[in-house]
Amino acid sequence: MHAKKNLFNPLDPDFRTNPYPTYDRLRQEDPVHKNIFGNWIVTRYSDAQVILNDKRFVVDNLPERLQQKSHYLKEGNLNTLIQTIDKWLVFLEPPNHTRLKATISPAFSQAIIENMRPEIQAIFDDLFSKVVHKGEIDIIADLAIPLPALAITKIFGLPIEDYEKLIRWSADSIFIFEQPIPLERYQAQNKLIIEHKQYFLEKVAEYRKIPNNGLISYLANQQDVEQPLTAEEIASICIMLNITAQETTQGLLGNGFLALLKHPDALENLRQNPDKIKSAVEELLRYDSPIQFVARRAKEDVEISGRLIRSQENVIIYIGAVNRDPEQFPLPNQLDFNRHSHSMAFGRGIHYCIGVFLAKLEAQILIITLLNRLYNIQLNTDKLEWYESTILRRLKALPIKFSTLAEQY
Secondary structure, three states: OOOHHHHHOOHHHHHHHHHHHHHHHHHHHOEEEEOOOOEEEEEEHHHHHHHHHHOOEEOOOOOHHHHHHHHOOOOOOHHHHHHHHHOOOHOOOOOOHHHHHHHHHHHHHHHHHHHHHHHHHHHHHHHHOOHHHEEEEEHHHHHHHHHHHHHHHHHOOOOHHHHHHHHHHHHHHHHHOOOOOOHHHHHHHHHHHHHHHHHHHOOOOHHHHOOOOOOOHHOOOOOOOOOOOHHHHHHHHHHHHHHHHHHHHHHHHHHHHOOOOOHHHHHHHHHHHHHHHHHHHHHHHHHHHHHHHEEEEEEEEEEEOOOEEEEOOOEEEEHHHOOOOOOOOOOOOOOOOOOOOOOOOOOOOHHHOOHHHHHHHHHHHHHHHHHEEEEEEEEOOOOEOOOOOOEEOOOOOOOEEEEEHHHHO
């Protein structure tokens, strides 16, 4: 084994800028690798597929771990945070996971989301019209942050002007998924979640009295189900959906457009063949995945590719690595809009992300609209900065300059 050679630090700035050479080395030399913290690091597609579909592996028990950590607080508690995330799909197993997912998933089905295409296109067009005259924009600040926030606000049935609150809460809460973080950060998250949750509880009460066409109203007024969701469950689910719908989509929009800028032939190919946009988004998701890893815990001893993972040990599946596995994706460092293998960008198994169709739709609209309306698109900075996150890969800014169609003639 080459364990010492393969150690890597996900907090290293060079790794954050470009993790893919490290992933390649791990995959080649020690694909099921035990790191210095005693966690197993998985970088091969075939191993990831087995683990994510194996019932002997369960999701992170963060609510339980926070309950134990809260005893070390000198004052205050983490009760609201724990009670809230305890109802998130990402931390649930059947039967609770099955019940909640069955209740929420229909609202995010492919057909329902596709029907929203004109509405989301209109949201994008309005955002775009406010900045296009400048001749330069920041893809992230001007488009990738407000677009998913406005979309989820509309889906929830909330007042559209509240979208800025949802942006703030989402940006400040995504760090719940970072591991590990100091207890003080969890205390700050607890305070934020109290505010976030109170807002949604008030909306549940309001929409029970005066229903509308949004998701919150639908969940609050279900009569035909055996076990309707409680107000607490609805508020907790909305917090989860708000965070995940925004942060991962921002990563997809920014990373995807950057990949096109770095591959001008692919960009031009897509401009000339806009019917390829759906397969292009699939490939961009694979190429630079916004979610870089998912964690699982072994319920019993399990052997994976000759390595014995013992009961209660953690496995970290690096999605960014498995999506560049050459065994599954030939020439993985190239963009190829004709690939037939789908990536694991949104997971696998029962915890496959329910927001996948929404994120893809927003990416399709942003990318193809920009390619239809802008020409001579160029990166407008010498230095790109990435968020200081281990789980999310996304840019702080993506400034571009361009000319418009009118200037071409």
